[in-house]
Amino acid sequence: MNGMIAALLAQDALTSGAIYALLAISLVMVFSTTRILLIPQGEIVSLSALTLASLEAGHVPGTLWLLGLGGLVVAGLQALSGQIRGAVLWLAIPGAIIAATRLLAAHDLGAAGRMTLTLAICAPLSVIMYRLAFRPLARAPTLVLLIVAMAVHVLLTGFSLMVFGPEGFRTRPLLPGTITVAGMPLRLQALVIIGTAAVLLTAMALYFGRTLGGKALRATASNATGARLVGIRPEAAGEVAFLLAGLIGCISGMLISSMTTIYFDTGFMIGLKGFMAAIMAGLGSYPLAAAGAVLIGGIESYASFxxxxxxxxxxxxxxxxxxxxRNMIDSRNRDEEEE
Amino acid sequence: MKALAPFAAALCLAALPLVLPQYWLTLMNFTGLAAIVVLGLVLLTGVGGMTSFGQAAFVGISAYTTAWFTTQAGLSPWLTLPLSLAVTASAALLIGLLTLGLRGHYLPLSTLAWSMALFYLVGNLPQLGSHDGIGNLPPLSIAGHVLGGRAFTWLTWGAVGLAFLSARNLLDSRTGRALRALRGGRIMLQAFGADIRRLKLLVFVHAAVLAALSGWLYAHMMRFVSPTPFGISAGIDYLFMAVIGGAASLWGAIIGSGAVVVARDLLQDIVPGLTGATGATELLVFGLVVVLVLQRAPGGITGRFAPPPRLPRAALSHDATPLPPRPAMTAEPLLAAQGLTRRFGGLTAANDISLSVEKGRILGLIGPNGAGKSTVFDLLTGVTVPDAGRVLLAGQDITDSKQTAIARAGLARTFQHTRLRGDMTLLENVAIGAHARGGCGALASIFRRDRAEEARIFATARAQLQRLGLEARAEVLAGQLSQGERRTAEIARALASDPTVLLLDEPAAGLRHAEKQHLASLLHQLRAEGLAILIIEHDMRFLLDLVDRVVVLNFGQQIAEGTPDEVRANPAVQSAYLGEGEA
Structure with a gap:
């Protein structure tokens, strides 16, 4: 291998590492606040990539079905439990997003418009998923939550295959072309991805370190009962964690869709690699998760060469x-065994 | 009449292939093949609490083994059957040794990882036909007569029957009781000498061997193998079948497999017109069904429509004699601790504690909350290892011995927070106490060579219940016992291990006055029988009337030792309990 190839591989490693890092961070966040191993995070990635591709082609994305049906069920459950305001909101917001998409899909919105729309369609799916699949089981053992997560993954894969079909899609890069720095070709889109990831990771660090909302999430993560005693509802924390995870998953999906072809089931593999990074961090440490992600990106990139x-x-x-x-480290300070 | 029902069911099942058309025979074959795998998964996940997404990989290892040896080496499928089982069992042993120590969610994630690695490995090995797989496998035949159609269905369901019996016999045994207690019962099991690692490995390999049996049948039914049916989605499918049928139920394995296989076939027949892509609907439906089952009916189909069946203790003689007592130990003192010290970070939970208990003596261990009593118990029983000091059991140094070894050497304990299995009967719980006194392994259990020993184990357990006045409650689920009964059951279980030294952690807590008196007379009796007893108790009147000597701890320090009267008069003890200046 010469220096040029090594540098290209490093560029690849950093690019996929950046995506895995975003996912790993979101998975750590969701796990520490809710004990859920969010396997279906990968489906949020592929659904948003496919939604963006569909908008680029001028189609109305099939994801709207999921948003509409999911919103309807959540609204119905809210109405049944007497929360009329919540029910109206869960009808109105998905309804507005669907209406806007149907009106705008045929027009050329520009990259920013399409991405905003994709975000509006796909990020709420994560919250819907939490409300319908996980929240009713908030007290279940971790392993039951894991099987539910696997079931949601299967369900969403099926949906994705149903509305987008078995073909793969690729989106246009935000910044096409390459520049040459010190004799080294750099893909601009790779810079976009790494830059976005860096900004998001910094924003997350600030959110968790400096804001009340972020601190409430961390409090729930370290001790749910204690957090409840000081007035933080774990359900609300879970909802925020899923919303943030949804946003991160969507952005990751839109970023990666220009680098590789996305099929209905691609997200699972991407998500799993994010998981592996999260595990390296013991599903607890954000900086370690990011480091693990870059390591996995590196191994993958050099292994593929x-x-x-x-x-x-x-x-x-x-x-x-x-x-x-990891198990050896964790077993030194483990809690009492779980039923 | 009830005993005949399974035979009647088996007979009906055997007659089915005579009347069903080939289409239904095929569905029956696929149901049977899946059920064999899912039966293993019920043992592993539903009972043992180890979630695996990787069972399909074991099916694959076996299918590829027979495919390779029949097509490349020209072996007969009947020869490759033991070979496939052995190769798969070895793979499971290796993977199990590496990963079964993993706790919580790390274990299921590891099953994802290794089964995916294996999937991509096989798919890229040209020696195994890469993604195209291996074709032209020979069919199964006997004396030139090919087993197809009905014969294959009979063969498959015969295998289901064997798998079912092996799983049921295993659950109804000494090993099975430990397995059923495994989820959340690790510490208790070790305290009665059960080797957790071995137990986990055993059930992991058993489940893999069942998967291998299914894989061998599959390979010769399809006469073609490729990586896809053994990938991660298949592994997830097996888990879903278990969940839908009822993850802890053996019948659920068969019902869940049948439900999924038939439903999938219906979906493929009826719905493709609705959707563009094949397979999408079944993914959607099964994902949805599993979420709903776990939310609304965690017991699956069997849990929904039938109460959880009591495991029958099959073919046990009721007039068996209890197990023989262990040879008496003579080296005095029976239990001795010398200079035990244990620090947790900056906190010294126990500092230079020394005590000894002789045959036929009761030693009390008292002290205010946080004095280090439970830490001393943990050090004596091997739950934690001391930073300094020694523990001797009848003169033998057991300081660094494992919990299980200490238990087997004759030291038994009760737990302050009772650790009974609520879903097992009182009698079964007490029988766990005798675990280390039995010697029959899993194979003996599966082939029912363990009945004589089982009968003696239960006779032992029943004798202890009788002695403690609980025999009328023997068949009640432990979850339905009162607090006092649970405490007494803890003692019965400890006694079932035929201990030389008995450690009791607050045995009188929560007992009514009459129950305490009963307990006191029992302990007097045990002392007279020559047991050495160490007891932690907060009820001072109860304790001081009972014991021969007392050791008093405070803040991890041993502040006094002596007879009850000496300790009562000790000013340091009075100030520890009542505060400075009030003594």
Whole structure:
């Protein structure tokens, strides 16, 4: 391998590492506030990528069905429990987004318009998912939540296949072309991705470190009962965590859709790699999760150069020693066993 | 009449292929193949609490083994059957040794990781046909007669029957009781000498062998193998079948497999017109169904429509004699601790504690809350290892011994917060106490060679219940016992292990006056029988009337030792309990 190839691989590693880092951070956040291993985060990624691709093609994205139906069920449940205001909101907001999309889809909105619309369609899906699938099971054992997460993943994959079909899509990069820095070609879109990830990661750090909302989430994460005693509702914290995870998942999906072709089931693999990074951080530390993500991006990128067929074999097989290492660290300060 | 029902069901099942058309035979085959895998998953996940997404990979390992050896080496499928089972079992043993120590969600995530790695590995190995797989497998045949159609269905369901019996026999055994207590019962099981690691490995390999049986059948039914049916979606499917059927129920495994296989077929037949892509609807429906099942009916189909079945203790003689007592230990003192010290960070929870208990003596361990009594118990029983000091059991140094080894050496304990399995009967709970006194392994259980020993284990448990006046409650689920009964059950379980030294952690807490008196007379009796007893108790009157000597702890320090009267008169003890200046 010469220096040029090494540099190109490093660029790839950083680009996918940036995406995995965003996902890993969102997964750590959701797990620490709700004990849910959010396997379907990968589906938010692929759904938003496919929604963006669909808008680029001038179509009305099929994701609207999910938003509409999900919103309707949430509204219905709210109405049944007597929360009329909530019910109206859950009818009005998805309704407005659907109406806007149907009106605007045929027009050329520009990249910013399409991305805003995608965000508005896909980020609420995460909250709907929390409300319908997870919140009723808030007290269930972690392993039940894991199976529910797997079921939601399967459900969303099925939906995605149903409305987008088995074909893959790729979106136009925000900034096409390359620039040459010190004799090294740099893809501009890679810079966009790395830059966006850096901004989002900084914003998250500020949110958790400096704002009341962020601190409330951290309080719930470290001790849900204690947080409840000082007036933080764990359900509300869970909702915020899912909304943030939805936003991050959407942005990741839109970013990555210009670098690689996205199929209905691509998100699962991307999400799993985010998971592996989150695990390296013991599902607890944000900076470690980000570091783990870049490491996984690196392993993947160099593995695909040396043994491209075995890229995924290597990435997934390497998880086992990481898990064992992590388990050894965690077992030193573990809690009482769970039923 | 009731005993005949399973035979009648089996007979009906055996007659079904005679009347069903080929289309339904195929569905029956697929149901049977899945049920074999799911039966293993019920043991592993539903009972043992180890969630696995990787069972399909074991099916695949077996299917590829038989595919390779029958097509490349020309072996007969009947020869590759033991080979496939052995290869899969070895793979499971290896994976299990590596990953079964993982706790909580790390274990299921590891099953995702290794099964995905294996999937991509096989898909990229040209020696195994890459993504195209291996074709032209020989069919199963006996004396030149090919087993197709009905014969294959009979064979498959015969295998389901064997898998079912193996799982049921295992659950109804000494190993099975430990397995049923595994979820959340780790500390208790170790305190009675059960080897958790071995137990987990055992059920993991058993589930893998069942998956292997299914894989071998599948390979020769399809006569073609490729990576796809053994990928992660298949692994998730098996788990969904278990959940839908009822994850902790063996019948649920069969019902769940049947429900999913038939529903999938209906969806594929009826719905494709509605959607563009094949497979989308079933994903959507199964995802939705599993979420709803877990939210609304966690027991699955079987849990919804039938009460959880009591496990019958099959073929046990009722006049068996209790297990033989262990040889008496003579080296005095039976239990001794010398200079035990344990620090947690900056806190010294126990500092230089020394005590000893002789045969036929009761030693009390008292002290205010946070004095370090429970820490001393943990140090004596091997739950934690001391930073300094030694523990001797009948002269043998057990300081660094594992909890299980200490339990097997004759030290039994009760727990301050009772650790009974609410979903097992009182008698079964007490029988766990005798775990280490039995010797029959899983294979003996599966082939029912353990009945004589089982009968003696239950005779032992029943004898202890009788002695403690609980025999009338023997078949009640432990979850329905009163607090006093639970405390007494803790003692019965400890006694079922035939201990030389008995450690009681607040045995009188929550007992009524009459119950306390009964407990006191029981302890007198045990002392007369030569047991060495160490007891932690907060009820001073109860304790001081009972014990021969007392050790008093405060803030991790041993502040006094002596007879009850000496301790009562000790000013340091009075100030520890009543505060300075009031003594």
């Amino acid at each position: 040396y043994a491209s067929a075995f890229k995924d074999v290597i990435v997934f097989a390497l998880i086992i020693p990481v898990l064992i290492w």
